[in-house]
């Protein structure tokens with residue numbers, strides 16, 4: 001069911017399905033809660049599943065000029081407070097994973113299990129920060145071209161053709177986002193801090209799920225982070241979009257974890 005809360009004079013959109021222990025699902029950059037439909041279906045008979053549209057995405061409004069991971073984590077906490085959820089398991093895809101880590105820094109006691117999906121704990125390198133600045137310029141020049149390229153680049157070459165309908169849906173949805181919303185999130189991504197130590201310190205169950213050919217999160221880098229942070233490591237043949245590229249395997253693995 002689609003719901004909203006008011007937070008600092010803006011609307012935060014979220015959905016709630018099912019009953020039981022709570023799972024919170026956080027999407028990536030340019031995505032929305034809609035990416036989770038298969039995972040929601042797989043878990044709503046056994047869990048309460050909450051999906052949240054992060055700042056400036058989906059049906060959630062923009063808030064200021066920078067959507068920092070910390071502010072996004074505060075909005076997640078506001079939704080949980082509204083739902084009277086004291087503890088939940090979190091799955092964060094890509095940027096959603098950065099938000100889970102920011103949440104873990106502020107509210108570690110509210111996390112039962114922490115799952116990073118195609119995400120990382122490290123901050124942007126200098127080169128990556130320059131790419132973010134280029135992205136902001138491109139969004140201003142030609143938003144549609146930027147979105148189309150950014151989304152296609154998240155998939156492996158082989159899956160780009162196989163999943164062209166799914167890619168089309170993602171692109172069409174992202175094109176609805178106002179330019180300033182996209183730029184506020186790019187700014188937040190660029191300025192996020194390294195939270196490897198936060199994951200290291202988190203003492204509950206922690207899992208990192210990675211794609212061997214992920215073009216955003218280098219496989220060897222994330223494998224090393226999993227080892228360093230003592231996280232369970234699961235990897236798939238595929239790119240950055242495991243929830244589409246490895247749909248069945250992912251659901252199977254999540255059922256074992258949750």
Ligand SMILES: O=C(O)CCC(=O)CC(=O)O
Nearest residue numbers: 028029030031094095189
């Ligand atoms: O660029 C990043 O660091 C995150 C990208 C992201 O969230 C892409 C996505 O999965 O939609």
